[in-house]
Every structure is written in structure tokens, then in C-alpha cells.
Amino acid sequence: MFGRKTRDNTDDAPRDGWFSRLRKRINRGDSWLTTDLADLAPGGKIDEDTVDELESLLVMADVGIETSGRIVGELRSRLKRRQLADMAALRQALRDAVADTLAPVEQPLHIPEQDEPFLILMVGVNGAGKTTTIGKLARRFLDEGRSVMLAAGDTFRAAAIEQLQAWGERNGVPVISQQHGADPAAVIFDAWQAAKARGIDILLADTAGRLQNQQGLMDELGKIKRVVSRQAEGAPHEVMLVLDASQGQNALAQAEKFHEALGLTGITVTKLDGSAKGGILLAIAGRLGVPVRFIGIGESAADMQPFVASDFADALTGVRADG
Numbered sequence: 001m002f003g004r005k006t007r008d009n010t011d012d013a014p015r016d017g018w019f020s021r022l023r024k025r026i027n028r029g030d031s032w033l034t035t036d037l038a039d040l041a042p043g044g045k046i047d048e049d050t051v052d053e054l055e056s057l058l059v060m061a062d063v064g065i066e067t068s069g070r071i072v073g074e075l076r077s078r079l080k081r082r083q084l085a086d087m088a089a090l091r092q093a094l095r096d097a098v099a100d101t102l103a104p105v106e107q108p109l110h111i112p113e114q115d116e117p118f119l120i121l122m123v124g125v126n127g128a129g130k131t132t133t134i135g136k137l138a139r140r141f142l143d144e145g146r147s148v149m150l151a152a153g154d155t156f157r158a159a160a161i162e163q164l165q166a167w168g169e170r171n172g173v174p175v176i177s178q179q180h181g182a183d184p185a186a187v188i189f190d191a192w193q194a195a196k197a198r199g200i201d202i203l204l205a206d207t208a209g210r211l212q213n214q215q216g217l218m219d220e221l222g223k224i225k226r227v228v229s230r231q232a233e234g235a236p237h238e239v240m241l242v243l244d245a246s247q248g249q250n251a252l253a254q255a256e257k258f259h260e261a262l263g264l265t266g267i268t269v270t271k272l273d274g275s276a277k278g279g280i281l282l283a284i285a286g287r288l289g290v291p292v293r294f295i296g297i298g299e300s301a302a303d304m305q306p307f308v309a310s311d312f313a314d315a316l317t318g319v320r321a322d323g
Contacts, residue, residue: 018305023315025273025297046084051075054094061279062248067286071097095319101282102309107291109238109266109306111141117149117195117203119228119235121188123221123262124242125254126209129270129296131160133242134204135167136296136304141202142171149198151191151205152177153184153224164206174198184208184220185227192231205236218261225262240266240293245280252283259288270296273303278316281307 040057041050051072058068074097075084084090111118120137124130131154138148150168152175154160161177168175176191188205195203207221228235241258243251251269258264267290269281281292295312296304314320 018302019311019315021303022272022295022297022311023318026278026315041087041090044086046079046086046090048076048079050090051079054090058279058282062252062283063279064249064252064283064286067101067282070286071101071282074100091317091319095313095317095321098282098316099310099313099321102285102292102312104289105281105285105292106307106309107266107293109291109293111146111202111237116232116235117192117200118237119192119203119205119232120238120240121205121207121221121224121228121236121262122240122242123207123258124209125244126157128209128242128244128247130209130242131163131167131206132299133268133270133294133296133304134164134206135171136301137294138167138171138173138204139301140304142173146201147199148173148202148204149191149195149200150175151188151203153188153191154206154208155180155182155184155187156208160206160208185224188224189227189231192228192235218257221262238265239263240268241290242268242270243280243284245269245272245278248280249283251280252287255284255288255290259290264288264290266291266293268292268294268296268304269307270304273297278312281312 040053054075055068055072058071059065075093078084078093084093122130122134134150138150141148150164150173152161152164155178158180161180165175165177176187176194178187184207191205192203207224208217225236239262241255241264243255245251247254255267267284269292272278272295284290284292292307294304295307310321
């Protein structure tokens with residue numbers, strides 16, 4: 001297994017092209033991202049009032065009170081040291097504080113060589129883009145030379161199995177499914193056994209979308225995790241939550257509940273091209289510290305890329321690391 005890697009498909013989207021798309025698409029809507037920071041200091045002088053106003057903008061952009069306070073605390077320290085002489089210095093300081101906040105969660109998904117399938121359990125609420133993310137991940141892994149199988153663990157929503165099968169056909173990968181209403185844990189267990197028998201590298205397991213406050217459904221995810229863990233040490237090897245960035249602080253609440261129930265190992269943030277402010281990634285980094293594996297800014301496979309903290313900070317603030 002894992003002997004067929006041919007290339008890293010991040011080459012499909014050159015860094016500058018990805019950066020320009022990221023910068024353009026996360027700066028939509030009425031938020032601090034599109035607000036000219038110069039409006040905070042019309043006379044060009046940076047003072048405590050300027051920093052206070054910036055803190056309010058951060059909170060409104062879903063960064064959260066705690067994380068906004070930490071970022072602005074760093075800016076206030078620089079202000080006291082007379083290191084924020086003008087707007088350019090403020091922009092650079094903000095960019096650096098954002099990058100520092102995000103850096104700890106920049107942890108790419110590493111799939112080691114192993115004899116058994118690497119099982120990725122995909123979870124999230126309805127409408128977050130979970131099935132689409134599975135399709136994009138399958139394409140990415142195939143382009144890396146991996147073999148992939150999909151497990152249709154969402155047996156409750158009528159069209160879920162068909163949607164996953166459509167992604168399987170599109171990518172040319174097998175899909176293991178059972179009838180509507182089947183036990184999701186049994187479906188994923190059977191899929192893991194099939195993947196192992198066929199020498200498949202990666203098994204992507206779909207699950208039914210559920211709200212974080214639906215305790216019975218959250219308990220079901222725990223059951224799935226227990227069932228597969230009995231078959232392989234360390235399985236599921238990745239528990240990935242798919243979050244819709246446009247949900248703002250509700251996305252943070254979702255992440256907290258799913259993490260409490262399952263012990264998340266990774267997060268993919270979708271729909272940053274919509275009405276999202278982008279600040280939710282800062283809130284997640286500041287509150288949870290769960291690795292952010294991928295971010296999505298569009299429908300195409302190239303519009304979902306591994307999360308890079310410095311790139312995101314640059315795009316978010318409009319300032320490069322070197323100023």
C-alpha cells in the first residue's frame with residue numbers, strides 16, 4: 001500500500017494563483033476585511049481609539065471576544081512601544097498577530113504508510129458541504145497516487161447514498177453502501193473490511209449530517225467510532241469536521257460540541273467564498289486548537305487547498321509577510 005504516489009496535486013493550483021483567488025473571495029461582504037483600515041484613523045494617527053475600534057471590528061467578524069482581545073493586546077503593546085507609527089505599521093502588526101494566532105493549527109493531513117486502510121470519518125451538520133468535500137478529497141488522493149474507497153454511512157437522508165455514488169462514479173472509485181435506513185456503523189464496518197481486502201489505501205466514510213445538540217445522533221457517531229476502533233488500532237485515523245464558514249459563531253459552537261463528543265483530529269472549512277468574514281478560523285484556532293486541514297473557496301477541486309496560516313493571514317489583511 002501507498003507505493004504509487006506520483007505527485008503532490010497542490011501543483012494544480014500555483015501558489016500565486018491560489019493566493020489571488022483566496023484574497024478575492026474571502027474579501028466579500030460588509031466586514032472588517034473589506035473596510036479600509038485607514039477609515040479608523042482619518043488623520044493617519046494610530047492611538048488607543050483606533051485600536052479599540054479595530055477590536056470591535058474583529059469581534060463583529062466572528063473572531064470572538066477572547067481571540068480578538070489577545071490580538072488587540074499585542075497591538076496595544078506595540079502602540080505603547082511606539083511601534084505603530086502609521087497605518088502601514090498597524091496593518092503589518094495586525095497581519096503578524098493573525099498569522100501567529102493561526103500558525104498552531106496549520107497542520108497538514110499526514111497519511112502514513114501502513115498495511116491497513118487509512119480511515120477518515122467525515123462529520124458535520126447538514127449543508128456544510130460534507131459530501132462535496134469527500135468528493136474533492138477523493139480527487140486529491142487519487143492525484144497523489146492513492147487508491148480510494150467511499151463508505152455511504154449517511155443512511156438516513158434519502159438522496160445521500162445516491163449523491164455519494166455520483167461522486168464515486170465521477171472519480172472512478174468504489175462506493176460501499178447498504179439500503180436506506182441501515183445501521184451506519186455496520187455500513188462503515190463492512191466498508192473498512194472491503195477496503196482492507198482490496199488493498200485500498202484510504203477509506204472516506206460519510207455520515208449523516210446532524211446538529212450538535214441532537215444528542216442521540218451525536219451518540220451514534222460515538223458508536224461508529226467504537227465499532228471501527230475494534231477492527232484496527234488507531235481507527236478512525238482521522239475524524240474530520242466539515243464547517244460552513246458562513247455560520248460564524250455557530251460554526252465555533254458546532255466545532256466545540258463535535259470535539260467534545262468525538263475528539264476531532266482535523267477540520268475543513270468550506271464556503272469562504274460566500275458571505276463569510278473569515279474570522280471564524282481565528283476563533284477556532286484561539287479556542288480549540290484543532291488542526292485546520294483544508295479550506296474551500298469555491299466549487300472546483302482546485303478551490304480546496306491545504307490550510308497555510310501565512311497565506312490566509314496575508315489574504316485576510318491584504319499585507320504580505322514582508323510588508
